[in-house]
Amino acid sequence: MNQDYIKPDNWSVIEEGFNAERVKSSESLFSIGNGAMGQRANFEEQYSGPTFQGSYIAGVYYPDKTRVGWWKNGYPEYFAKVLNAPNWIGINVSVNGEQLDLHTCKVVDNFRRELNMKAGWLSRSFTATLQNNVVIEVEAKRFLSLELDEVGAIEYSVKPISTDAEVVFQPYLDSGITNEDTNWDDEFWDTLKVCNENNQAFIEAKTMKTEFHTCTFMESEVFVNGTAVAIKPVIESDSNSISFSYSNQVKQGETYAINKFGGYVVDTNHDKNELISAAKNVLNLATEKGFDVLLDEQKQAWERIWSMSDISISGDVKAQQGIRFNIFQLNQTYLGEDSRLNIGPKGFTGEKYGGSTYWDTEAYCIPFYMATKDQNVARSLLEYRYNHLEKAIENAGKLGFTNGAALYPMVTMNGEECHNEWEITFEEIHRNGAIAFAIFNYHRYTGDYSYIPEKGLEVLIGIARFWQQRATFSSAKNKYVILGVTGPNEYENNVNNNFYTNYLAQWCINYALENISKIESEYPSDFARVMNKVKLEEAELNKWKAVAENMYFPFSEEKQIYLQQDGFLDKELITVDHLEKAQRPINQKWSWDRILRSPYIKQADTLQGFYFFEDQFSNEELERHFDFYEPFTVHESSLSPCVHSIQAAKLDRMEQAYTFYLRTSRLDLDDYNNEVHEGLHITSMAGTWMSIVEGFGGMRVKDDMLSFTPKIPKEWDEYSFKVNFRHHILKVNVNQSGAKFELEGDSDLQILVNNSPVTISRNSLLTV
Known part of the structure; x- marks a missing residue:
């Protein structure tokens, strides 16, 4: 039985109603990232129920010694673990001395979580009745900045509904974290320094063995009804953590809020002896801009990304939500700005598989990044x-x-x-x-x-x-x-x-x-x-x-x-x-x-060869092999449905192609393989993009030209996408009656449409 609690929406992933059994799955689905770091959608406040805590820094890893085989010749000595990094998002919240914890609240009402993919932020709101019978309304919003990619920002507010209350925000940093995935339960992090200055706190830590030096940092400001208030925090620290407590008497119906900025600087980008100084610089930039300006810049940055990479589908909200979720997660994972990085199969959403680079990058991801960047x-x-x-x-x-x-x-x-x-x-x-x-x-x-x-x-x-x-x-x-x-x-x-x-x-x-x-x-x-x-x-x-x-x-x-x-x-x-x-x-x-x-076949195998080298086989051969192998295929690899969708479309089996498309695009949203709690399938998401562009759009390169054989599922009214081909931006729009091609660029472009050459003039529209 697939999960079906995600609300269909064109631009957002939405969960309504709190269910403790869904927490780990939602932590994966609502993950956020900016190419340099990422995090699962863990709650800011304390949560004592089952949870998978995860924050990750791109390129930082630990060589975890393997449990078996390392004594054999040629056997790898270690398994590279994607590391759960020091936690900067935490904000403990207490109301009249009672900790806010959704696992122990008497009642949680109006729970709503939204991942807004158009603007690149995550929000959460709910009403909670605590054990001490105080009723509060909570709203939280956070994002990882694309403009300042070492910084994330959180806006978190509490409104007492039933009575006046003393509300305490306790933002903290914690480097005493462990990995969900570990062979020997090793300590992965060595904390070197915990310190604070003015309203800023810092933890310097290094990874064991690989010796990546990092500085995790935070700075916070509190507000009552939108006006900043000066509250001297109570500071507590130990060998692995530091917290600032901001206590305030809040009247019934008033809103007490905290803005927290945090993140990481790493010695791959800075002098390891100057990390605190680098952290101060980036914090000063972030606080000078403030939450609202950074959020506005976030919206603009995502608008630029979407202007090139969006695929719009009309007439089928679930299909639309699926492809945008895939494109969004790909861009959260890798933006192509640091050539030392690559695209890990779980991205910043979990630790399974380890490592950052698989053959998935070459087989599935490169076409997406070639055409949309x-x-x-x-x-x-x-x-x-x-x-x-x-x-x-x-x-x-x-x-x-x-x-x-x-x-x-x-x-x-x-x-x-x-x-x-x-x-x-x-x-x-x-x-x-x-x-x-x-x-x-x-x-x-x-x-x-x-x-x-x-x-x-x-x-x-x-x-x-x-x-x-x-x-x-x-x-x-x-x-x-x-x-x-x-x-x-x-x-x-x-x-x-x-x-x-x-x-x-x-x-x-x-x-x-x-x-x-x-x-x-x-x-x-x-x-x-x-x-x-x-x-x-x-x-x-x-x-x-x-x-x-x-x-x-x-x-x-x-x-x-x-x-x-x-x-x-x-x-x-x-x-x-x-x-x-x-x-x-x-x-x-x-x-x-x-x-x-x-x-039983986990994923396209012989058919993967027919996908790569389709020019070397006839349609009749493809049909014979598809008809023989697909009935034995269980598609229990995330990399399987997309290839089958492309080939079904090539064979004019649009119903099958559409079914496979939905499976690949909603693999995680609907949790087809019952494993989304471990993290998302990032690299296969590029295959989802291919299933529309190469499958339904029929895009290929033939005779050194772009070629299209456009088709459309009966469930859709229209779809469109853009590709960057040799410095020409081509927009393709397909509806039930035909296809339109629109060209941006300095020169004309000749393409093939249904194997016939057509020339598109620059800045013009061609209807076929």
Whole structure:
């Protein structure tokens, strides 16, 4: 049973009514971030019920020693934990000596929480009857500033309804925090200094092992009926925390409020010996502007983001809310302003999975950032991998590969592999192919070839070397095979000849060869520099060619399909529609042994190959493979429904495409997989964007031009989106009767619409 408590709304995520069983789920759904930091939607005031406390700083992590396998050769020694950072949002509230705690209140009425995606803020309001029978109204609003990305702001007010009352606000900082996700219950933080000056408080702390130095800070001001009042706070501190208490006698019906500014400065951006000074500077900037000015700037910053990235849908509020929620969370997680950062699968909403970088970035996220930002953002994501090339070569070396072969990590923070399930770490090697594909995809979309001779070629060579060495010649088949792998479908481990992996390996080698040849003839100085560095010789290239030309692909003549892996037809082929609902999701109900022997597919696997390389297969082949594999697919990976939505739309199966779209866009809002309390599925949200733009919009790059085959679900009246293609801003609007294309830019643009070339004049509208 999916959850259904989120109210449909075009621009907001809204929860009405307090339910303690929903607290953890809502903490995920209402998370906020600004690319540099983020936090789950924990209450500011004390809450003694079940909660998942989480504040996170981009790029700050801890290498948590693995519990198993670390004694084996090549096994990662640690798992990079996304760290719960010192808490700055806390404001204890007491009324006539009674703590405000929604878990212990007698009554909580009129509870309403709203995440306003248009303007980038989170609010909460309720009426509470405390244990001492005092009735209060509470309103809170907070945001993480996009303009000053080290700062967050909170406006919190209490109005006594039933009587005059003494109200105490106690804003605090606390570095004595723990992680929800930890292997050994280690202490992750070492508090170095707790201090205050005037109305400001600071905690300096560093992470154990990785030694990231941070300063968490706060400053507060209190108001009665909107007028600032000077109250001398009572200051308390210990080795891990500091609080300021502002006590006031508040008349019945008066509003007592606090504005709190807080956040983090980190030694990745400042001198570690000057962090308090840096914190003072940013606090002074924030308090000088004040809450209202910062909030106004927040609205303007989000307006700029939405002006390019919004997808509007009319006639279907749930579909509209779903896509905007996805786009909003992607922009909260990564804005492309710091090339050292990447897009973690949970973003700033939870700790599961660890690490900040998966193959999801290359396979799903780069198209979104290429089209809704500017190509430099996508190029930064490619350069992130180039900067980790030496680590990828080291990772491969630990597994016995030589001569500069590169294996990019499944999970990483700094380029080093830190995922520790052997069947994933050693065997889910298709991730290497996604990194090469992203280079191809970037060039295809932007037309910018310069990245490849400058940096990309070295990456492609390292990846091709890996595939050549990873393949094994089978004399029985007289072909090269790839043994012992896990494909994207993680419900099959340690299989032989996963079609998607083998196909990617062949493609990567051929793509590297093609670029070596092009750069040799067109970029001789880059070619000489790279060859001098990588020492690539003709004999080695001949080995690559032998593997690529003789790669084995399992195929069923009877069914006329490529097999997901050698043994797929040996399984008991019972389709998903025969599974009882009580058995779903199988990853929470079945043993792993049972899952591995079943035919059930976690996510698009063979079909992922058809998605990447659709030009190399006919529509008839896609249809055959879709009809065979989709009925076995349980879509228990967040990365699955979007690919199926795109392919269903390509096959003109609009009802299926729409169903998959709703599933991908509302995966978290409706909690399809019963796991949203752990955090959101950020990287798959880019797939939701693709399911509209590439699925319903049919956007592709063909013959070096943008191409569209627009379609629209019957449930929608109209939808529109924008893409930035080679410095042209193109707006696409599709309704039930046709499509319109509007161009912003300095020059005309030729595109394909339903495979026919049309030219759009600059600053004009074309109706098809």
